[in-house]
Amino acid sequence: MRRYRRAKIVATVGPASADPAMLKALFLAGVDTFRLNFSHGSHDDHARVHASIRALEAETGRPIGILQDLQGPKIRVGTIRDGRITVAAGQRVSFVPDGADGDADAIPLPHPEIFAAVMPGHHLLIDDGRVDLRVTGVDDQRITAEVITGGVISNRKGVNLPGTVLDLSPLTPKDRADLAFGLALGVDWVALSFVQKPGDLIEAHGLIKGQAGLVAKVEKPSALDHLDDIVRLADAVMVARGDLGVEIPHEEVPGRQKEIVRACRMAAKPVIVATQMLDSMVHAPTPTRAEASDVATAIYDGADAVMLSAESAAGDYPVDAVEMMDRIIRRTEQHKYYRAIIDASGPGEERTAPHAIASAAADLAAAIGAPVIVAFTSSGTTAARIARKRPAMQILAITPDEAVSRRLCLVWGVHAIRSEDIHTYEDMVSRATAIAVAEDFAAAPAEILVVAGIPFAQAGTTNNLRVVQIDGR
Template identity: 50%
Template structure:
């Protein structure tokens, strides 16, 4: 199955898309990998979804990635005696450690780490920012606040802390149990980490995972933005989680941050996913709004590796239509005459490594000679990532003998991944590349391709060779 676009689509599975037939429809409509939200999925549901995805993968003959999204710390107020209360702007309202029902003057906050970390002047945003409180006095046991805006608060509403660096890590006890269950399947390719604040938050997960999954940091807190270069360095990928990011930071700053994060990941050669509310109206409508189309198009023009559907595909009324609409938008943007120039203008010089130098040369040669495809042999996935960093306009075929590598690369811009045995010698390397380009529909007899690989063959991280070859009449090398 060949995609006629470079950007990838990440679709969330849920009640509307949990059966095998629907998963296949979503894949055929354009979903390249699937997200399982551990906030809502039990371990049994997770394992069932994984089994169904792998059945679809075997039937379609194309590697499909799976991302498990850990819930992260959910900070919520306690309950009220009457379920909800009305407040007045300017009044005093206290959050404290007394586990008794709240009223119009106070409420229980079952998070001692918040009580200890908040300082006077810090903002507390309740219910996705609908209620804005400002801390006036703190003593480690209570926070006395002033109501700045909003007048209503009810049971178990979420708390956001844009000014406060919490002393706890990003992994909760639930996340640790979920992570163990995810790793035990051996079938999950990415784990998304929620509410990352600092690079240290990645250390525990990295130690537990031991390279068995890629780590995708969700950027949704101001504290993460402040140390973003360090977080990118320690992450395998990033997700621009615009929902919570737009709660904890001014909404008008989110588009600029999206561009900054996309370009920072491009420089680092790390995949970046743009997520949240991309086609939100399609939860209940068969067509998106014009603004949503522009939003998806902006992410594609910026060179994001993937765009994500959440409730649109998980619980919406039109999951297949949402995926096909997103695929259509992406394909049209990539055919726009301005697209190549915009993508090229964002590129940064290659790093001083053999893989980067080879990838740059392959890009330039392929476009100068108008070759049919770039073929890269990659065991660990690093060579595929460096080839994608260059954003060539010709197709990039990533060949790997390791199915887990091919699945993990399914989130990466422009890579068409194929699982194949390692080449036995240089002739086999070229013949195999020509044959796969032909059978996958990227070239025909008489076309030329360029092949990158490492010699000795099968040596991870040793990309050091370029080879131009003709596709012969038998689909193999004509040389």
């Protein structure tokens, strides 16, 4: 069950993919981590999918990651008279905090935190930016705005506020209930939507209490302003280009994507690039050339994972979409310029001993032609540090913790195996060689690199590097 690529694939589960047979087909096609989108579906629906994935994991003998994606606070207009109004450029409209059957003079916007935070000059973007309004005045009971780009405003359409930081927790009551349910199920990752500031992650960590890894979804301009702190506090990051592409100009998204991916690589945190990667494949058996190039760009950037959303959740060709993404990744990683691009964007000089050991392992493995780097890891940190270097050979991570093996399904280049703790140097050598041979990473008389922390079974101590000869006897 080896993947002959380094970047990982995340696939969203939905009506098109929730059946156990389809989940198995998607896994065999290349999915490493499944995303459960709690914006849709009931708890019973997600519980059935979770059970099916864990049964598949037991059947195949391979760890499979499960990511719970929380909905977050959805800001929407209220109920409008006749269900919709059409506004034209230059028109003046008003928003009010409550009321029903609104019109252009009193469009319901039942979010008092907006009235407290929005300022003249800020923009309100409705229906994914199709309607753009600039605020001209505000008080506690009314926001007046000029229409910049006209269109239709209909009931319950979403509202984005790119220039406004709201005094709003990213965890709604629904999210808190969903989070408790997901943690009880045993999800491996929790994705937090609409992160605005570092404090949002502190609040989420306080609820998760280490039971799952925390993924910060970067989709607000304010998150970009605090990117370094958000990356430091998160366990992983998602470049959520859907809402991000609404709230910042389209032409800024590619550069911001590169900034986020690089920041995560420097911090040895997994990063997922998401949204519309193969969007044409929702209803077509092949992507556009631009979409194929988009996936390849994320791979050249050094992303740990790329994600399918509607393509696998509700599309007509979910397995084809995974197979296509797998082929694009593999072909990109085999391209003659890939290694030069990845090396050129490397972390540079290492300033801590654990990172230096991990970097040295990658360099030494390349120098002696080692087919694999074996990393003993109790928390996943050692494997992540080696992955930060983006070595040419695969990383075989051996961990006693089943949860860690599942979380490593998001980390670039890592093939995770669960095995009992090692206690001596001799255990380390014999276990590394036996598993490397059994998993078909190496054969006699190859030399492999083994990285571990001593004392053994202590998280965060990457301090030992050894070259081991595979004995053919």
